[in-house]
Amino acid sequence: MQLPTAVEALSALAHGHRLAVFRLLVRAGGEGVAAGEIAREVGVLPNTLSTHLNILGHAGLISSRRDGRSVIYAANYDGMRDLLGFLVADCCGGRPEICGSLGEIAERSACCAEDTPA
Numbered sequence: 072m073q074l075p076t077a078v079e080a081l082s083a084l085a086h087g088h089r090l091a092v093f094r095l096l097v098r099a100g101g102e103g104v105a106a107g108e109i110a111r112e113v114g115v116l117p118n119t120l121s122t123h124l125n126i127l128g129h130a131g132l133i134s135s136r137r138d139g140r141s142v143i144y145a146a147n148y149d150g151m152r153d154l155l156g157f158l159v160a161d162c163c164g165g166r167p168e169i170c171g172s173l174g175e176i177a178e179r180s181a182c183c184a185e186d187t188p189a
Contacts, residue, residue: 072157076131076153077157080130091112093127096133096145097146105138134147
């Protein structure tokens with residue numbers, strides 16, 4: 072990932088509602104969530120949600136697909152991994168003890184728990 076792409080993704084996440092939408096979609100997994108349900112869960116009006124979804128999509132963090140009359144949004148896990156990889160690429164100047172184990176952090180998180188499908 073290049074710096075401008077990382078900045079765009081971080082900028083997209085630097086808003087409370089967009090971050091809430093992204094976290095909701097990450098939790099939802101590959102099946103995604105319909106736009107109406109996202110609006111209800113996050114507590115935003117549909118037209119405002121549309122703007123947020125467009126920003127997240129343009130940043131490569133989410134994708135959408137049509138399912139009948141609904142639009143289903145899902146997290147783009149490749150985009151998320153690319154951003155996380157960019158953020159830790161130069162982690163701690165070769166001294167991993169400074170950062171701790173990012174793998175252990177992921178294992179403790181809800182998305183990576185054994186009983187939760189990823």
